[in-house]
Amino acid sequence: MGETDPHPHPDPDPDPTPANKKHQAMLDRLSNHQARRGSGCRLGSESAPAFESVSSFLSLFSSAKQSIESDLSRIRTLSSDPKPDIDRVSASVSDLERTLAENSYFLPSYELRSSLKSISDLKEGLETLTSDLVPKKKFSFRKNPNPRKNPSEGAILAKDSGVSEQIEVGMDKRSNFATGSVVVKDSPGFRNKKGAILVKNFKVSEEGMGEFTLTDLDSCEVYLKGRIRALFFNRITNCRIYCGPVLGSILIEEVSGCLFMLASHQIRIHGAKESDFYLRVRSRPIIEDSGGVRFAPYGFFYEGIEEELTDSGLGEETGSWANVDDFKWLRAVQSPNWCVIPQEERAGVVDASVLEEKGGADQ
Template identity: 55%
Template sequence: MEEHTAATVSTNPKHQALIDRLSTRRSSTPATSSDSARQVADFLASFASTKLSIEQSLSECRSRADLDQIAASISSLEQLVAQNSYHLPSYELRSCLKSISDLRSAFDTASSGLLPRKKFSFRNKAAKKDEEPKNVDQSLEISIKPSENDKRSNLSVRDGPGFRNEKDETLVKDFRLCDIGQGDFTLSDLENCRVYLKGRVRALFFNRIRNCQVFTGPILGSVLIEDVTDSLFMLASHQIRIHQAKATDFYLRVRSRPIIEDSNGVRFAPYRLIYEGIEEELKESALGEETGNWANVDDFKWLRAIQSPNWGLIPEEEWLEIVDISEFKE
């Protein structure tokens, strides 16, 4: 999206302030420094190179071992996008997600035939929703289906530690009791669940969450939330990006401005979680101080000067009481 410059705007100070604000919000990074631009450029170059390599491998795939290696490569590329999603402009993020979706569809097509195989060609057409990949290890299948209300490609995540496909459950994980805290954790396809995560973890990914309550300790890096409805999240993180959230409350402590996109009916309030040891964990994670950014939300689908109608603040009289999850054990 083209940025406005001083040469193309009115000299009216109010107009100039408006253009400056819109230009800032069109970028998915809080700063427009050359370092940020180089970071995005380096990522895109790495992504393009890896994508080309995977396409070449798919065209030459002749064995099950080849498929396993390709699946691992696609998973690594998905993780790379997830880790860089906060810094990417919205257009570039969508483009990368579309490319991964195409690779996943191509992988499914390749896996159904194995030998003999014709030279592979890419198509933009997405795989049919009711078509299951054949002859593929279920441990390698990581794709996430689009929601009914949004048919665009969604982010796929690595098949690793996490809670998946649970309903009407209380789910507890204490990262202090394991080494997951140095890695990522995924919560996907949860309905009517209460989730309690204690201790520190590097990154969290949420996908297709329905009518759930999620309470977490400090996240050292970023949180990526995709397709959530009628839920409540209490999170402390350095970066939080939210896609396709509806009728959901977020209680946050965050060092940068939260980002929402394709969301509506979402509300925000300050973090209100306690358990034994959390204060020290927050300090060690550089989250010990309240920044107030929970109230400074950027809606990348609302570029007008007035307040976005898609999000608001929870009135103080409606805030939850301090939530103590000390009693919940694995």
């Protein structure tokens, strides 16, 4: 079953500059290469990979990066409103980041880290440019007359002279492991639960909702059945979490003493302690600032999951769960922060076929 790109390219500039034309052509080449990748292609396989070689991908990536940097410099010289140009460059950075994620499975660890650092630098440059050229909206510290149930959702707590106040911030939030900034996605999800059994069954009609968030859970059992596009975890303690296939990425932040069974194309873990991860994943799992984490193959089951895994491009076990990248361990020897779970200590297959939906997901 074909998948629709969840991040369509923006409409081209109606009056593009030569730099914009060059960059758009580069993005088209990246997209065309990605479209030809197909399912399960790897370097060295009989099928052609997304790019002819690692060097060809890095060459295209470098050209796109230089084009974006050129656009950032050009925008500073404009006498007109820079906002439309900044928006276009922002979209280009997002496209380049997505292309890197989709091809990360064949990049060597060093090249992947270097490319992620380049994306981080581009984002930082864009943020600086925006801060310098786009007028800031005025705001003031004030007490929120209608505080949220959980202040961490879409707000930052600031303490001044013992008084807690909330500063509302934008809700387009994601974890960015390249820069180390971590935020919680404002999407439907389970929040602020303790000692609960939580079950969510994603219907086919709900795939358009895109994302689901689990945050501030303690000593819970969570079962997510069906397919979804992205998952976000934040501040999860002593929980057991079992998930069906995720079409895009899973981002995990600040978890401790947990067991996860997850299937996704990309999984990134930040700030995990003493937790076990049973994974079905297309690219290498990424950990950062984590310790005592262990990995094993996926073992979640419910009626229909095999078909869902296949339709999501996750039908085959690739063994990537055991090929973990630790971004804070740069030595050639094995990172001490993670290991494979010994066979005798692994959990068995977990069958959630008979579980009914419960728990009341927050909207």
